[in-house]
Amino acid sequence: ETGVTQTPRHLVMGMTNKKSLKCEQHLGHNAMYWYKQSAKKPLELMFVYSLEERVENNSVPSRFSPECPNSSHLFLHLHTLQPEDSALYLCASSQEQGAYEQYFGPGTRLTVT
Amino acid sequence: AQSVSQHNHHVILSEAASLELGCNYSYGGTVNLFWYVQYPGQHLQLLLKYFSGDPLVKGIKGFEAEFIKSKFSFNLRKPSVQWSDTAEYFCAVNDLGSARQLTFGSGTQLTVLP
Numbered sequence: 677e678t679g680v681t682q683t684p685r686h687l688v689m690g691m692t693n694k695k696s697l698k699c700e701q702h703l704g705h706n707a708m709y710w711y712k713q714s715a716k717k718p719l720e721l722m723f724v725y726s727l728e729e730r731v732e733n734n735s736v737p738s739r740f741s742p743e744c745p746n747s748s749h750l751f752l753h754l755h756t757l758q759p760e761d762s763a764l765y766l767c768a769s770s771q772e773q774g775a776y777e778q779y780f781g782p783g784t785r786l787t788v789t
Numbered sequence: 790a791q792s793v794s795q796h797n798h799h800v801i802l803s804e805a806a807s808l809e810l811g812c813n814y815s816y817g818g819t820v821n822l823f824w825y826v827q828y829p830g831q832h833l834q835l836l837l838k839y840f841s842g843d844p845l846v847k848g849i850k851g852f853e854a855e856f857i858k859s860k861f862s863f864n865l866r867k868p869s870v871q872w873s874d875t876a877e878y879f880c881a882v883n884d885l886g887s888a889r890q891l892t893f894g895s896g897t898q899l900t901v902l903p
Binding site: 680716717718719721724732766768774775777778779780781782783 | 793798821823825831832833834835838840879883885890891892893894895896
């Protein structure tokens, strides 16, 4: 049990669909993150939220839209994705944003057809 | 920008062999260093971390890592691996400069043969 849960665990969607990924942390942390994990590549940081405010957006295409309604929940809204967006999307949290260790969820395996 | 290099993409060892996985980073300032492990079908888990103090840090499951500042390295070691250590290992660096982001290496897949 990691304290960070993600749903769904697997998602297949067409390029014209709209879907959302959900992340919830039960650790009382103040910072949450979205990462993209592709085969043979380093984890790519997509978004950082600290106390529900977005503090980092690493040049992510607008077809990915994050939402953080409170410090325990984080969403990633997806629309008009491309096949190259197929990857494992990981959510993480940390006590505060910055130098602290991060705790990861199991990820959502996304396939765009 | 910070970069992290893990030179070995795939390492294959027999049980009881010794392990050393390399990790080098580019940022020359103050850093926090991490090793994460991802067992097949499981989430990323923290193996060990270095923030300050003794550069030789010990983690879970008999792993240790040594921070050598002059070499910008944080290599992971284990004296005797087990089949259950088969996993992917990621080095990560959090520079304490302006970015304060966690930068990951591309990972090393370790396969331990029984």
